[in-house]
Amino acid sequence: MAGEGDKASVAVAGKLLAAAGDAGIAAAVALLLSIPLLSSRSIDTPSGMTLESRWPLALTAVALVFAGRLALNWLWWRVPPSRYGLGKAWLQPALAPLGRIAPWSGTLLLAFAVLLPLLPFANRYIVDLGVLVLTYVMLGWGLNIVVGLAGLLDLGYVAFYAVGAYAYALLSTTYGWSFWICLPLAGILAAFWGILLGFPVLRLRGDYLAIVTVAFGEIIRIVLINWQSLTGGPNGITDIPRPSFFGLAFKDGGAGSFSQFFGIEYQPIHRIIWLYYIILALALVTNLVSVRLRRLPIGRAWEALREDEIACRALGINTTLTKLSAFATGALFGGIAGSFFATKQGFIDPESFKFIESAIILAIVVLGGMGSQVGIAVSALVMVAGIELLRNLDFLKSIFGADFDPAQYRMLVFGLAMVLVMIWRPRGLVGSRTPTIALEDGTPIPTDLAGERRG
């Protein structure tokens, strides 16, 4: 009897020790992280910058990590922690109802997007946010052709967005060309730049390609800053013409204005709603074209390229042209989105085309599930609108004090979302791909098998 009791207590002690050991490791990591992040803080004083030590704060954080990890180990994970199955078991049933509406999600999203400006709660802020989300949806779908289909990791996508924006801004302010003429031109110009930038990087794959594309994104931005005579440098380009409604301007009264023609009272929101429908249409065209391209030989070749480049060459596919066509098509849509951005803002400067934009667009594609159109739309909605909502969480001020600005924690939430999605759904929100052609019903196949950038 006594022996069994001893055994049990030894087992408990062993488990506790393991839990404490694991928590100790977590605490050590937290300590390492808190040395640069928390332990000191730079403050400006009249005599220059000094460091204020904040060791109590850092040590509190470490203690919290230790206690929290220990509690999780002991109460929830039952030592040893299942690192890789974190929460999977309880999450799956929770997600099951989502699976049932999944086939309808595209239609539902589309209906919502079309009706949004007509809904009663749609004020200027909401429609503006809708325009922003749809711009990112379009950019996500454009980048998806390069990253999701062709498997070419492009971290400089914003360069094509910038080319499109500056193309429209310069053509319209210099020659007075209309938005609808400039739109395809800006797209073609961006596609041309896509080919130009694509050429030198054809031999690179994966990480190497990503690094070079980062550089290209930055080169374009730095050229925009420094080529003052053409681009206006850091001052940007102002007074970019707004798009008219089939020749009717959005202005307060006067001949040829939208409000006068239709005999309605002038409201600034009319212009926003018009912009909203323009970007919705552009995004839908992007979607339609990329869905159709996927079912054409070029789209299948892109996907084959992602799977195995050497096998592609052994099948007689010119991989050089195939890669360039993916770069050019992606850049085309980026450029069109860029010229929409220019006309929406009325003002552009190089600050709008920083690396972080590329990173956000890539994050949208990766989180959405590479190659999935609906997944990308959902993740753009979450990433852009969700983070915008952070600004409105005023109740947090009552907890953390009046000078707490939740919007400053955007990037933190961003990172957290990335980590969670990578744990729960490493292939993105939509982790399956629908075959481009099928003899029977064409049920989606899991993407776990996809051999990305092999060989």
Next chain:
Amino acid sequence: MSTTGELSAWDASPVLRVEHLAMRFGGLTAVDDLSFVAGRGDITALIGPNGAGKTTVFNCITGFYKPTQGMLTLSHADGTDHLLERLDDFRITRTARVARTFQNIRLFPGMTALENLLVAQHNELMRASKLTFGGLIGLASWRRAEQDAVERARIWLQRIRLEDRADRAAGALAYGDQRRLEIARAMCTRPVLLCLDEPAAGLNPRESAELNQLLRAIRNEDGVAILLIEHDMGVVMEISDHVVVLDYGKKIADGTPAEVRADPAVIAAYLGIPDAEPDAVEIEGGA
């Protein structure tokens, strides 16, 4: 098949002529002054101990390596010749119509079996879709071409008995099925010469027998010449019309299976010398 006299059957109408082929990697000579021919409508086997340079020869023929010296001539039935050592690897498949499979299977694992076979028909379909633009607006001629391509893929899926698994991911198929699918995919490029790198590796005896049937059907019904590397002597002796034996990058025997089996040099190469050859020579295609 005549095996006596100066000229063998395969010399009369060769589909592939390899002349004085040499391939050096730095100081290492993997293939040295190799000459042989593969007859039209023949199954030609390239055999030899590990590291003999078989895969290197393959990679030279299919353009994954540029040979250091030598000439590789592929003749079509209409009399046009293609010099393979001057073509890019993808043009060897597209223009000279030489298709290949790989020692370690290289299917597109995340795409379905059917899609794999359609990717193989890329060049024809690109033409039919008017470089995508015709396909984008849905031309009737494009839709017909696509149907034909699917039909062709379906016939091949039937021939390799995978029709019921057409819409499954290729990577999820059984190993033997993947091997057959890779051969079907190569055949969908409409080759005149099919190069198979160890097609029987890892197959059980039943699958191996099926493979023999498939290869005979490709030779007899499709009239496609086959060049294969194989270690399984059962397969080689049973289906080959012509065997070329390599050792240390040099040809040591060339003839019918019966002749080669009796050749003392071949017996010495396989059994006589204690095996201590570097495996590094047999580098897989361009990886």
